Amino acid sequence: MIADVTERRKNQVELSVRNRELRTLHDISEAALEAGSFQGGLTAILDIICKDTGFPIATVEWEAESGRSLRLIAARGIPVEYLAELETIGLDQSLSGRAFRSKAPQALSATDLREQIPHSIVDATGRG
DSSP states (O other), X not given: OHHHHHHHHHHHHHHHHHHHHHXXXXXXXXXXXXXXXXXXXXXXXHHHXXXXXXXXXXXXXXXXTTSSEEEEEXXXXXXXXXXXXXXXXXXXXXXXXXXXXHTSOOOOOHHHHXXXXXXXXXXXXXXX
8 A cells, every 4th residue: 555655656746747847848839939039039948948947057059160169159047247258168178068979968966067167157156
């Protein structure tokens, strides 16, 4: 009996997580369709991702023509005065670059965050 309740609770939690993921994907689809521009769509999508995940920082990076770096094209949670510092990021210098090269998701811990993002930016966001 206890195993049944435990299993049911586990299934309810998994269902709740899946529903939240689907709701987020739906919200992202709506934002993209309603956006008046590509940049506006990216901004709206990053807002949704930050809100739904609780992550303080989100970026969209595009492969630079050289193929050796990523170019920041949209960001949330990074103070404006630091955006120029991050405009072009070498593939070996960031989590995004590692994910891009490996074609696989990469995990980032709070410790990694302080190593990946200049301390001044993390301190400025108040989330370091």
